[in-house]
Amino acid sequence: MKILRYTTITAALFLITFSNAQDPIKISVQEDAEAPIVSKHIYGHFAEHLGRCIYEGLYVGEENKIIPNTEGVRNDIIAALKELDIPNLRWPGGCFADTYHWKDGVGPKENRPTIVNRWWGGTTEDNSFGTHNFLNLCEVLEAEPYLSANVGSGTVQELIDWVQYTNHDGISPMADWRRENGREEPWKVKYWGVGNETWGCGGNMTAEYYADIYRQYATFMPGWSGETEVYRIASGASEDDYHWTETLMKNVPHELMEAVALHDYAVFDWNDKGPSINFDEEIYFKTMEQALNMEEYVAKHIEIMDKYDPEGKVDLFVDEWGGWYDAEPEVANGVLFQQNTIRDVMIAGTVLNTFNNHARRVKMANLAQMVNVLQAVILTDEEKMIKTPTYHVMHMYKVHHDAKLLPTKVEDNMEYRGLPVVSVSASKDEAGKVHISLVNIDPEKNVEVEVDISTLDIKKIEGNILTSEKLQDHNSFDNPEKVTPKEFKDSKLKKGKISIAIPAHSLIVLQGS
């Protein structure tokens, strides 16, 4: 009798275990006429005067005869960024922005004063990379410039002069000065940040005080530049500072503010960020826990915005995001220079899925930062340049630029130490092609998923995968192609359902046509 009971229990347990192991995670992808367009600006970038991002990275100087360049900007970087179709670029900071006086960076280079980069290593810069270099670069890249203006140590006049200098096409003191400096046509800059992290490095302000300051700056920004629309972005909250967003939404008239920002880095301990390559599983888990918090932060900031702005006039811009680890010690002037591994693929894939899924309100995001700083897409070492694993994520996700969001639903997601294992987003482009981006963050286990696309007219599935044997794998100057996307052939489409086993720590983008 006892033996029989034991056998029955064992069989039942076996069945449960067996069926759990076999049950795929169910994902449905559906069309919804009301769904938003995934703005290409979600795939924006950020370049600050910090470490080797601008000087010794992007910009090597007009006189450089060793590294081929256009107006001092490396041609290899320009080519790599063009392949990404980068939609916008934020500059000059970051914390640096609230110390930057733009007038010191225009006119003959030999007359420009120096500036001490007090936030980032105290280096003395010669102001040789200025407004003209940046805006001309954006033109070459066909990217919208996003100028981050100095509120912390600047003046209203300084900002409105910058607007006039870049945008006015008539006769005016600033437009005339621009012409004297060699640029006839205005650049027509649309995106303007009014201060950066004004709760911290931008002036240690309270939300209430900044809301008032913001109103003052924003009042004088439009109206100097003819027809150019000026899109004003309020310096936003960090992570879960909902009071900040609520105060701005409540205290600033919405006709003065086109967007509110948000900053959120995947850093698990500000005092001990851990290594960028040789991290262990515990650090990986904590980093992913932080990265996945983006979902909650974005959802809750949007909830507040919906309360005060139900018509959705004010956008949310996550204008700084990415993984942040300890800098690699051996790199000279390597302030915030870190390597980029499969962990960064997991961060980028999951965070971008979050942005896509919240495209109704998230209209821009800027990965921090573009070259040699934090979760960079490009690393340089003198004349050498490599594309990081994050570069490849941005390239694979390009298919979502300005495509219509297809809402997705995940049923019975599995867990990795309490975190949801699979992240997904999907969109349909103008040609009718469907793209589904899937991430499995589990460091060790493959996961089976079944994607129901039966309501979409799809006959053929193709795909690409980005992964590597170890989470710590990365591209180096000696082995620049270690982590690159490969064709993914292991998906099966049957009766409107795609079956896939997503390998551990990997990212897949499927295309259905």
Ligand code: AHR
């Ligand atoms: O991206 C690095 C720094 O992070 C930026 O300067 C600042 O805005 C943020 O704290």
